[in-house]
Amino acid sequence: MVIRKLDLKLLRDVRFSPWLFLGIVLLVMSGITLFDASYISYNSLAASYQLTYQKLNMADFTVDLQSAPQDVVKRIQRIPGVKQVDGRVTEDLTVEQRLATKRVIGRIISIPDAGLPSINTLHIVNGTLPGRGNKRELLLENSFAKFNGYKPGDFIYPIVGDDEVRYRVSGIVMSPEYMWVVASTDDPMPQPKQFGVMFMRKEMADRLFGTDGSVNQVAVTIMPGANRSRIMRQAADILSPYGADDPIPMQKQAGYEVLQRDLRGFRTLATLFPMLFLAIAALSIYNLLGRMIYSQRAQIGFMRSVGYGRRAVLRHYILFAALTGLLGSAIGTVLGYYLAFEITGFYATIVSIPFTEVTPRWGIMAAGIGISLLTAVLAGLVPSLSASRMTPAEAIRTEAPSVGRAPAIENLIPRLKKASFVWRLPMRNLLRAPKRTFSTIMGIASAITLIMVSAGLMDSGKAMINFYFDRMLRYDAMVTFIHPQSQGDLGRIRTWKGVQRVEPLLQVPVKLVHNGREMVTSISGIESNTQLLALSAYDGTRISVPRTGIATGGDLMKRLGLCLGQKVILTVPHRIISDAASIPVSDAEVNGSRIGKYRDQVFSLSRGIQDITFKKQVVVTTQTYEPIGNRLVMSIHELRRLFGQEFDLPPNAISAIMVKVAPGYVKEVSRDLYNLTGAASVVDVQDMRQQIDQAMSVSNAFESVMFGFAIALAFIVIFNSTMLNILERTREIASLRALGVTRLQISSMLTIENLCTWLAGTVIGLPVGRLLAHGFVSQYNSETFHFRSAVFPRTYVMTVTTIFLTVLVSQIPGILRLFNLNLAKATKELSE
């Protein structure tokens, strides 16, 4: 094949300035790697969830009831459009785990006496299904088992009445409902130390709960194309006599919803960040190509004067850009796909996804290649166009000696005038080629911006969690009781060794309604002189507990369109739990006469047999910053007054006790708190923080990847422009060398020059980066996590020094090249 000489020149340009070419290729490559990796992972995750929902036959909706005869399933089955119906029993109760010597809330869900459920079926990771008949065996959900170290054959001890009943773990399973194990939507953090899901044969569950012949939850799948809302309505009608809650569509199921929320955040990050990345890469390509074309202006002039047309010149440089785009995106696509595997795999270890699916997404890859080609070509277009438009006679004149004049700074700082030329030349050089200086400064500024944005995401996440634990939760341990009780224990605990402060907490589940929008959450009643559960404003200042009305997080208020002084309606979601203590452990028949009692946050996880609904109006009097969740706060006295009667609360009711403990006593005090009668669970704040950190590790990992890329890109951008800065002036510098200027002087001059651009780039980059970080963080906010954009001082320091070092390192190859320069040859070359 005969290559046209114009194209040969193209290839030679690549060979003779590999740095430039490789620099652009690397820029494009990293942009596309990031784009493909994050977007393919996002898509793979979404697909893996979908695949799991489909393979494990996730219910299209479920209905919670108090209790209904099993036959009700058949009636639902007859609704036109219904595909399958499953009735089951689910109860939350306290479970003792002798392994970790801690109690947890266990959600027990019944499965059929034979085989696996047809709806919301299970994926067996390990072990076998529970045996039939009297076999006290159950299945444990995977992430709970993993976190607490359970293997098939281990034992676990649900507490029924006052007795711990020993069950053998026969297998470990994953469930479509609990890929993300949360008890409810308003408590979105998996807490495997506090909450676990277990599956038990129906006959065994019936013995435990006395639910023989009845179910308290119905799961339904519908035919493709059937009208789900109609079917839900009809099912609700059939079930309403049995104390049914509103049907919960799949999208509202806690695990599902939290995963989708998480996925949305992921998508935001997976699109916005690569966009920013590519934009900065484009800017850099534009700069680099512009400089390459500028250095080739004499060649362009020649080409045009011998009869190469504008289009040929345009095509020539566009082709160069396209070549970089193509090569960069080809490598980037492969790397991105590989990285997507890693990310998805990592994600699957955090979330219990039984079926993962990472397939090459041709569409995304094609889009990636398209975007990068477009980016490269568009970035190359402007300089190429200006190249093709040069008047040949103009272009052909060698680089016109540019304006040489003493910069204003020399007048401002008279001492500079007397300084040696090692100091003066860099200043003059910077001002002599303002375009080049500007492009270098922009390169540095955009690198800083990028680092700031990704670091800002990480910092904001950390700041949120720090705020939550350092400013809000000031206690070390909290014991939650099975039933609300009067303050009795409070005084006793205060006298324990190591206990520094004790405060009561009353928490009730409520549904908040405003402007037709509603949201299920809880109200915490705390003492007005609280020190253990502090309220804060957005700026971190303490806010006292309102004497009347409720305190609400600003983000929730914004979402509901709520203003201070407005009234909201609180209703109580009918979630009442059976009184577990009254259930006999024996195999004896159970009479249905259990007493319904409201429980605190713990029992808000479950439902029972009583149905009370009421409405209360309260005024929003205080706005707070709630970093995580959407909790409402009011004074404990007010809360008792407001709900005491409806909840049938004892006088001075509390549902939990917060305890501040001297260092070293936490474990001991926690253990004693467990042993209090009626204690349902104890939260060790340190533990909780660990669990949250673990739950955050997915986004942390993702952000770290972003951060790594940002640093890499920063390095490439700076490396390119610094390198080019030196190479462009090979001839000039060779002449200086030939005149006897020492290597040390040359490298000092270049270093001073580069550090000046570093300084200018930093001054521009830091505020721009801070601003962009703010924009990104607000994009990342969700219903649950309310970030305030934060950039830690150490991040500023880290960014500035990283860039500083990058500038220093990236000038080394160029300077080394100058040192080894063949002076005779270099002074002869017209332009590099």
Next chain:
Amino acid sequence: MQPTSDSTFIQLEQVAKTYMIGEVSVHALKPTDLTVDAGEFVVMLGPSGSGKTTLLNLIGGIDSPSTGSVCFRSADLSQMNEDQITEYRRASVGFIFQFFNLIPTLTARENVEFVAELVDDPADVMSVLNEVGLADRADHFPSELSGGEQQRVAIARALVKNPPLLLADEPTGNLDYETGKHILNLMRQVNRTRGITVIAVTHNSAVGDMSDRTIHLRSGEITSIETNPHPTDPEDLKW
């Protein structure tokens, strides 16, 4: 020779070029009339800065006049669109630049081929390189050639197109006495044998003796034009 309308090869009417540098205007070329006939060998002489390159660039269509018109074979360059002017440069003009302007990333041979590819019927690349005495350096990059050798590549590049018009800006400026003469001889030869019109710029007044006409420039003006009925053979030039 009496110029008739169809033998008028190049015609400049009131052509001027002014550069604006800030507030100051530099009259690189004051309004000038000039006619060059096909087959002529014209030498432009003048001190540095007198406007020689400017005039040559205007004739070659790589610069446009501030006022006046440049016609090639009765076609007004200033009326041409971008494609037409490109076609003019491609098909009709061979340029030898004062500063060579070789493509640094292409070898001597490739530099010549680079231009040869533009025309339908180029001369043989190696024989042109041979003509300028560079056949044995054909595969060297510009940075590996001496100034004079680079100059000769530039000349080969201009000749390979077989253009009807050859414009040379200081073609011998970097050459030694012998090579310089050889190049001038070469140019005279292509002028005689192939009928190529040559316009050459030089400082060297001795070169004027070999031309059909010598145009003297000073401060952007043509001060005089000498017709030389008996041009000296380049071999006999002395300087």
